[in-house]
Amino acid sequence: xxxxxxxxxxxxxxxxxxxxxxxxxxxxxxxxxxxxxxxxxxxxxxxxxxxxxxxxxxxxxxxxxxxxxxxxxxxxxxxxxxxxxxxxxxxxxxxxxxxxxxxxxxxxxxxxxxxxxxxxxxxxxxxxxxxxxxxxxxxxxxxxxxxxxxxxxxxxxxxxxxxxxxxxxxxxxxxxxxxxxxxxxxxxxxxxxxxxxxxxxxxxxxxxxxxxxxxxxxxxxxxxxxxxxxxxxxxxxxxxxxxxxxxxxxxxxxxxxxxxxxxxxxxxxxxxxxxxxxxxxxxxxxxxxxxxxx
Amino acid sequence: xxxxxxxxxxxxxxxxxxxxxxxxxxxxxxxxxxxxxxxxxxxxxxxxxxxxxxxxxxxxxxxxxxxxxxxxxxxxxxxxxxxxxxxxxxxxxxxxxxxxxxxxxxxxxxxxxxxxxxxxxxxxxxxxxxxxxxxxxxxxxxxxxxxxxxxxxxxxxxxxxxxxxxxxxxxxxxxxxxxxxxxxxxxxxxxxxxxxxxxxxxxxxxxxxxxxxxxxxxxxxxxxxxxxxxxxxxxxxxxxxxxxxxxxxxxxxxxxxxxxxxxxxxxxxxxxxxxxxxxxxxxxxxxxxxxxxxxxxxxxxxxxxxxxxxxxxxxxxxxxxxxx
Numbered sequence: 001x002x003x004x005x006x007x008x009x010x011x012x013x014x015x016x017x018x019x020x021x022x023x024x025x026x027x028x029x030x031x032x033x034x035x036x037x038x039x040x041x042x043x044x045x046x047x048x049x050x051x052x053x054x055x056x057x058x059x060x061x062x063x064x065x066x067x068x069x070x071x072x073x074x075x076x077x078x079x080x081x082x083x084x085x086x087x088x089x090x091x092x093x094x095x096x097x098x099x100x101x102x103x104x105x106x107x108x109x110x111x112x113x114x115x116x117x118x119x120x121x122x123x124x125x126x127x128x129x130x131x132x133x134x135x136x137x138x139x140x141x142x143x144x145x146x147x148x149x150x151x152x153x154x155x156x157x158x159x160x161x162x163x164x165x166x167x168x169x170x171x172x173x174x175x176x177x178x179x180x181x182x183x184x185x186x187x188x189x190x191x192x193x194x195x196x197x198x199x200x201x202x203x204x205x206x207x208x209x210x211x212x213x214x215x216x217x218x219x220x221x222x223x224x225x226x227x228x229x230x231x232x233x234x235x236x237x238x239x240x241x242x243x244x245x246x247x248x249x250x251x252x253x254x255x256x257x258x259x260x261x262x263x264x265x266x267x268x269x270x271x272x273x274x275x276x277x278x279x280x281x282x283x284x285x286x287x288x289x290x291x292x293x294x
Numbered sequence: 295x296x297x298x299x300x301x302x303x304x305x306x307x308x309x310x311x312x313x314x315x316x317x318x319x320x321x322x323x324x325x326x327x328x329x330x331x332x333x334x335x336x337x338x339x340x341x342x343x344x345x346x347x348x349x350x351x352x353x354x355x356x357x358x359x360x361x362x363x364x365x366x367x368x369x370x371x372x373x374x375x376x377x378x379x380x381x382x383x384x385x386x387x388x389x390x391x392x393x394x395x396x397x398x399x400x401x402x403x404x405x406x407x408x409x410x411x412x413x414x415x416x417x418x419x420x421x422x423x424x425x426x427x428x429x430x431x432x433x434x435x436x437x438x439x440x441x442x443x444x445x446x447x448x449x450x451x452x453x454x455x456x457x458x459x460x461x462x463x464x465x466x467x468x469x470x471x472x473x474x475x476x477x478x479x480x481x482x483x484x485x486x487x488x489x490x491x492x493x494x495x496x497x498x499x500x501x502x503x504x505x506x507x508x509x510x511x512x513x514x515x516x517x518x519x520x521x522x523x524x525x526x527x528x529x530x531x532x533x534x535x536x537x538x539x540x541x542x543x544x545x546x547x548x549x550x551x552x553x554x555x556x557x558x559x560x561x562x563x564x565x566x567x568x569x570x571x572x573x574x575x576x577x578x579x580x581x582x583x584x585x586x587x588x589x590x591x592x593x594x595x596x597x598x599x600x601x602x603x604x605x606x607x608x609x610x611x612x613x614x615x616x617x618x
Binding site for chain 2: 002006031037069084085088089092096097098099100101102104105106107108109111112115116148222226229230233237264266267271274275278279282
């Protein structure tokens with residue numbers, strides 16, 4: 001009996017954690033390489049979810065095409081964010097705070113564009129797989145397993161891209177030191193655009209995943225985005241690998257808190273964790289110590 | 295601008311504001327301008343934290359809500375007159391704000407924004423998710439903080455009895471007085487030694503600290519000082535509408551007020567107020583195109599941050615410098 005409950009908590013905790021990891025990695029990459037807190041991330045998630053919905057529902061395309069549509073839309077919006085706003089602001093003195101305000105504006109545009117295009121009522125995400133498997137006495141839906149597998153695959157691809165490829169090296173170099181990378185011949189502008197496109201695509205995929213469990217609505221990105229921020233903060237903004245482990249850990253904690261304290265206190269527990277972590281370790285659990293030279 | 299310049303602008307605006315409800319005595323206009331004054335009060339205080347001290351706190355609307363809820367609950371549970379409950383609520387807000395300031399002490403830049411956003415969200419969730427009945431008197435089950443429906447029937451300011459049909463004018467002039475005091479308050483702080491210390495810590499924290507300016511001390515000061523009129527504005531907001539609900543925590547309202555500061559000019563004395571008046575006005579004009587309002591607001595914000603990060607007042611100052 002106890003074991004069944006534990007299996008249940010672990011199964012739903014891992015699914016939550018995997019979804020969070022996908023959305024968090026995008027945020028963390030953007031912060032790590034651009035020093036930019038992207039509050040439009042939730043809007044990107046909603047757009048991704050609705051792109052899959054449109055491709056599969058209105059156009060009648062098969063499942064992989066739905067996912068592909070979300071990825072393309074996310075990448076496109078990422079590129080638009082860079083070429084429409086961020087590139088003009090990089091030289092501003094107060095870039096870090098101004099860009100947050102700009103992305104708040106973008107978030108509003110995205111959310112209301114979804115509202116105008118698809119209406120306010122909640123929709124069912126057609127990107128679903130039916131069926132379930134039995135683990136002990138617990139039934140785990142195939143959808144959860146698909147989410148977990150997709151998330152792991154994406155994390156692996158991102159890690160390979162960052163660690164092994166030429167572009168990945170350029171991204172890491174830019175994150176370390178923008179000027180030095182530029183002097184070594186890295187086209188910093190292109191790298192920034194690429195990082196925002198990648199983050200947009202990851203946000204869109206996580207939007208599809210989340211909406212397959214909770215349904216589609218224009219404001220669906222708000223809560224997951226806040227959770228992604230929490231995970232980023234706990235891991236230390238910009239720490240991509242810390243973000244993945246923190247996402248899984250927090251997914252499990254949330255599932256546990258929902259079981260012990262009731263569903264409505266799961267999110268509140270997460271928020272309390274972030275407040276405590278920020279006060280105790282201002283740079284996050286795995287964040288680098290910021291040494292400021294005067 | 296010189297002291298005389300500020301004085302002239304201030305007196306002119308005051309004269310217009312006093313004359314306005316007598317020239318156009320339209321109920322709707324009076325209520326909306328009252329609301330503009332309330333928001334104006336909040337942004338002039340938020341500007342002290344964000345613009346002058348350079349701390350990117352998003353907690354201001356949560357503090358506004360603390361003031362509003364404190365006043366409403368003092369009136370509802372203890373039957374206090376709102377005239378006493380409002381200043382007490384403002385003092386409660388100061389205490390809460392100092393606690394938030396302490397929590398933010400070791401953080402910088404966007405981390406402050408994240409922490410303050412998380413705090414605001416916790417307050418919202420505590421209010422909305424609490425469904426246990428605290429009292430069942432009157433209109434049935436009521437959670438301690440009023441839950442999703444919020445609190446009503448906690449008293450009023452008494453202008454209906456005193457002014458009869460013109461009771462809205464009473465609220466209007468209280469809001470105007472609140473705004474004027476808040477503006478003078480922030481002008482005195484900005485021009486005084488405190489403002490100098492805030493700006494020094496914003497522009498060059500290392501140099502400021504090496505000159506003996508304590509970041510700890512001044513950060514607590516700015517959180518405390520900016521909270522008083524914010525809390526008072528919140529309390530008056532509750533009194534003005536005779537109800538308060540969790541909608542004051544909405545992201546849309548937060549965005550609206552950030553946009554006011556950005557459009558007007560962050561860190562300047564008149565900028566936030568100018569932004570408040572302009573955006574409230576634009577909002578009215580766009581009322582018939584409600585569905586485009588939020589998209590327009592978002593695009594406006596992006597436009598200003600990219601092209602005019604100093605806002606309209608920054609633009610005016612830049613032109614004046616060029617002419618000089």
